[in-house]
Amino acid sequence: MTIRYPATPTADQIRRAPKVLLHDHLDGGLRPGTVVDLARARGYEALPETDPERLGRWFREAADSGSLERYLETFAHTCAVMQTRDALFRVAAECAEDLADDGVVYAEVRYAPEQHLEGGLTLDEVVAAVNEGLREGERRARARGRRIRVGALLTAMRHAARSLEIAELANAHRDDGVVGFDIAGAEAGHPPTRHLDAFEYLKRENNHFTIHAGEAFGLPSIWQAIQWCGADRLGHGVRIIDDIRVADDGTVTLGRLAAYVRDKRIPLEMCPSSNLQTGAAASYAEHPIGLLRRLQFRVTVNTDNRLMSGTSMTREFELLTEAFGYTLDDMRWFTVNAMKSAFIPFDERLAMINDVIKPGYAELKSEWLFRQNGSTSASGQREAP
Numbered sequence: 001m002t003i004r005y006p007a008t009p010t011a012d013q014i015r016r017a018p019k020v021l022l023h024d025h026l027d028g029g030l031r032p033g034t035v036v037d038l039a040r041a042r043g044y045e046a047l048p049e050t051d052p053e054r055l056g057r058w059f060r061e062a063a064d065s066g067s068l069e070r071y072l073e074t075f076a077h078t079c080a081v082m083q084t085r086d087a088l089f090r091v092a093a094e095c096a097e098d099l100a101d102d103g104v105v106y107a108e109v110r111y112a113p114e115q116h117l118e119g120g121l122t123l124d125e126v127v128a129a130v131n132e133g134l135r136e137g138e139r140r141a142r143a144r145g146r147r148i149r150v151g152a153l154l155t156a157m158r159h160a161a162r163s164l165e166i167a168e169l170a171n172a173h174r175d176d177g178v179v180g181f182d183i184a185g186a187e188a189g190h191p192p193t194r195h196l197d198a199f200e201y202l203k204r205e206n207n208h209f210t211i212h213a214g215e216a217f218g219l220p221s222i223w224q225a226i227q228w229c230g231a232d233r234l235g236h237g238v239r240i241i242d243d244i245r246v247a248d249d250g251t252v253t254l255g256r257l258a259a260y261v262r263d264k265r266i267p268l269e270m271c272p273s274s275n276l277q278t279g280a281a282a283s284y285a286e287h288p289i290g291l292l293r294r295l296q297f298r299v300t301v302n303t304d305n306r307l308m309s310g311t312s313m314t315r316e317f318e319l320l321t322e323a324f325g326y327t328l329d330d331m332r333w334f335t336v337n338a339m340k341s342a343f344i345p346f347d348e349r350l351a352m353i354n355d356v357i358k359p360g361y362a363e364l365k366s367e368w369l370f371r372q373n374g375s376t377s378a379s380g381q382r383e384a385p
């Protein structure tokens, strides 16, 4: 006889569960109050609101545009206030703290160094400021009894022409907090193959990269990212659904590209709330993550931009639990997927899975055993002998 645990985790369990985040933009995750403070310090007067609560709402509503291009316009304000060493340090430290408070144990946070040079910093100084801030945030979290490890991904903007330079920067800082590379920005009209030299350079250096692909543009973008550029992971990748046919009787047929992505266990960094805002998915219940999880693609759950989506890892999992009835076992599956797909060394990933993630979920599940004598009766939750 085996005990069947209650099906859905509580909000509190979701928050306390160890979580792994692979796709989170530093310039999309500022606290609204910090944006206000930094704008005031720098004399930046173009903020649409100066009350933190109203500003937070403004970001969420402006990002709720149904188009990636309009969604991306909101980053002009966050980037504008991230132009000095102190500002970058503060934003990075708060990022690590906020993620730790949300129960994230490992995160890869990305940003585009080329967007932080207006105050006179060099690319190397930008990277150093963010790394120092992340280390400070880890320390503050530890002082409060929370453990988190945060790596940085350096992003090149796909409409610009600095990707090789940023790839070299990522490689130069690989033993110093930078775990990989990415390209981001408007997808339509900016195919990943324009940055082939950057990707080929990183492959020659045995380095890692992910590519935003299959978010605002479909299969050709995913195909190029994988087969031309050699991406280790896909940022979003939701449009892979266009290569999957589900017949009326439920039979599923994968096209060649979808089959390749699943066969090769290529990680998909899915960001449900962000996708709803940019129009890449219509609702949580209809988000491709449901089908892709059932088909056992290497799916991971991510926040993308916590400020623009007013979200957190806890909230993304709550929304998915509501939409798909996910259990703690599903959550653990997504989390192990993410940890397997991280860009840190294999032995460290394995240790995180075995020594942090699995024990964390086992601990949460076991809580139920001690609750059964209390008011929440467990009758009916045991499997028949």
Ligand SMILES: O=c1[nH]cnc2c1ncn2[C@@H]1O[C@H](CO)[C@@H](O)[C@H]1O
Residues within 6 Å of the ligand: 025, 026, 027, 028, 068, 072, 075, 079, 110, 111, 112, 115, 155, 184, 185, 186, 212, 215, 274, 304, 305
């Ligand atoms: O979902 C997204 N798709 C594509 N680009 C994005 C997304 N979120 C943010 N950025 C872009 O990445 C830059 C560096 O962090 C941001 O400034 C934003 O322009």
Ligand SMILES: [Zn+2]
Residues within 6 Å of the ligand: 023, 025, 184, 212, 235, 304
């Ligand atoms: Zn993104």
